Amino acid sequence: MTSHASAEALSAYLDRQLVAREARELEEHLETCPQCHVRLESLRKVIDNLRSIHELPTPSTLQQAVVRRIALTDEPPGLLDRFEQGLSLLNRQNPILAMFGVVIALVLFIYLFSLNVQLHENQSDTIPVIFQDPPNSVADVAVGNRVIVADRLLIWNEQGYWLEQGVDADAVTRRLQIDSEAGRELFAVQSEIAALAALKRAVVIKIEGDVVRLE
Amino acid sequence: MAAIMVATSTATSLSSNPDLDLATRHRYGDPKAFDEVYSRYAQMVFNLAYRMSGKPDEAEDLAQEIFLRIHRHLARFNGRSTLKTWVYRVTLNHCRSKLGRRRYPTQPLADENDGEGARLVDESRDPEDLALAHDASRQISLALRQVKPVFREAVVLRDLQGLSYDEIAEVLEVRVGTVRSRIARGRDRLRAVLEKNS
Numbered sequence: 001m002t003s004h005a006s007a008e009a010l011s012a013y014l015d016r017q018l019v020a021r022e023a024r025e026l027e028e029h030l031e032t033c034p035q036c037h038v039r040l041e042s043l044r045k046v047i048d049n050l051r052s053i054h055e056l057p058t059p060s061t062l063q064q065a066v067v068r069r070i071a072l073t074d075e076p077p078g079l080l081d082r083f084e085q086g087l088s089l090l091n092r093q094n095p096i097l098a099m100f101g102v103v104i105a106l107v108l109f110i111y112l113f114s115l116n117v118q119l120h121e122n123q124s125d126t127i128p129v130i131f132q133d134p135p136n137s138v139a140d141v142a143v144g145n146r147v148i149v150a151d152r153l154l155i156w157n158e159q160g161y162w163l164e165q166g167v168d169a170d171a172v173t174r175r176l177q178i179d180s181e182a183g184r185e186l187f188a189v190q191s192e193i194a195a196l197a198a199l200k201r202a203v204v205i206k207i208e209g210d211v212v213r214l215e
Numbered sequence: 216m217a218a219i220m221v222a223t224s225t226a227t228s229l230s231s232n233p234d235l236d237l238a239t240r241h242r243y244g245d246p247k248a249f250d251e252v253y254s255r256y257a258q259m260v261f262n263l264a265y266r267m268s269g270k271p272d273e274a275e276d277l278a279q280e281i282f283l284r285i286h287r288h289l290a291r292f293n294g295r296s297t298l299k300t301w302v303y304r305v306t307l308n309h310c311r312s313k314l315g316r317r318r319y320p321t322q323p324l325a326d327e328n329d330g331e332g333a334r335l336v337d338e339s340r341d342p343e344d345l346a347l348a349h350d351a352s353r354q355i356s357l358a359l360r361q362v363k364p365v366f367r368e369a370v371v372l373r374d375l376q377g378l379s380y381d382e383i384a385e386v387l388e389v390r391v392g393t394v395r396s397r398i399a400r401g402r403d404r405l406r407a408v409l410e411k412n413s
Contacts, residue, residue, distance in 0.1 A: 043406055
């Protein structure tokens with residue numbers, strides 16, 4: 001070792017963190033370098049002083065205060081709480097990255113929000129709910145009559161069946177037969193309609209005699 | 216209650232990790248689990264908060280909030296680290312979060328006169344030694360506040376809390392090489408401040 005020892009080497013040496021070869025080289029250097037020797041002793045004194053500092057006693061009021069605050073305010077942490085903590089940590093370590101992250105999150109949020117709106121708009125086109133044939137168990141109907149089934153607004157149309165507003169009547173893509181008991185009212189099948197709608201399937205509701213059938 | 220006790224004893228008997236057992240007992244509602252965590256770590260949490268904030272009153276507020284946080288999250292402790300390093304990490308993260316907004320205070324010596332030295336040394340020593348110790352202890356405590364928080368954290372964990380380099384690396388979530396560098400820079404800065412003021 002020709003140049004002076006680094007502060008890191010001296011510090012690590014005092015903590016016995018140098019590997020044997022590094023420690024031996026440093027010791028050889030210290031024997032011939034009074035400056036580094038003085039620095040080492042000065043550092044040793046700093047460490048000794050630090051380690052001689054006594055800890056403060058814990059305030060006698062602390063435990064009671066903690067118990068009181070737990071009783072008063074402890075709640076399960078929310079998503080926002082964790083987000084705030086993470087952002088604070090990131091902000092301290094890398095403010096530019098944190099700002100970049102916030103911008104990306106905002107853009108992503110706006111994109112997902114608009115996508116969600118589009119999905120909702122498209123949903124009514126892709127999940128037609130059609131009542132075919134005049135339902136015997138429902139009151140007489142006329143063109144323009146409205147009924148709400150499974151949160152969907154259906155209108156009796158000129159072709160003689162119930163059609164969800166804004167839906168293409170030809171867009172029937174799947175058939176599934178569920179017979180209900182004879183004489184049941186049409187609205188009894190709401191849950192089945194909703195289940196099929198949730199699967200994004202077309203639903204045709206037929207009334208044949210006393211049987212309400214979903215297709 | 217009986218069901219809780221059964222669940223607790225079952226969970227305890229299944230684990231060979233006492234730290235994890237403590238977290239499991241807390242999860243099942245055993246209040247003694249948190250009491251045990253408090254009695255183990257209260258002094259450490261308070262002193263670390265004090266070293267990072269520089270003010271006893273603020274350290275007490277911080278310690279309250281830290282234990283509130285520990286109470287909330289202890290059930291989710293997964294045993295990947297020791298409970299000790301986990302508590303240290305919670306403590307430092309909270310201090311950074313709260314004090315970071317003020318960029319962790321580094322206070323000028325001239326502003327300091329809180330009589331801290333009187334509480335930091337062993338009162339049973341010889342009066343002359345005691346006076347010198349008071350002064351040395353106070354000087355080093357105040358000088359420590361002149362060190363940048365990132366280096367102060369490492370020095371406090373090493374020289375005041377007595378953690379190993381590996382433990383500090385775990386607490387700070389950095390490599391051991393980084394710990395070595397931060398400790399050295401912190402101590403070097405401290406030496407420079409003390410020499411300047413002597």
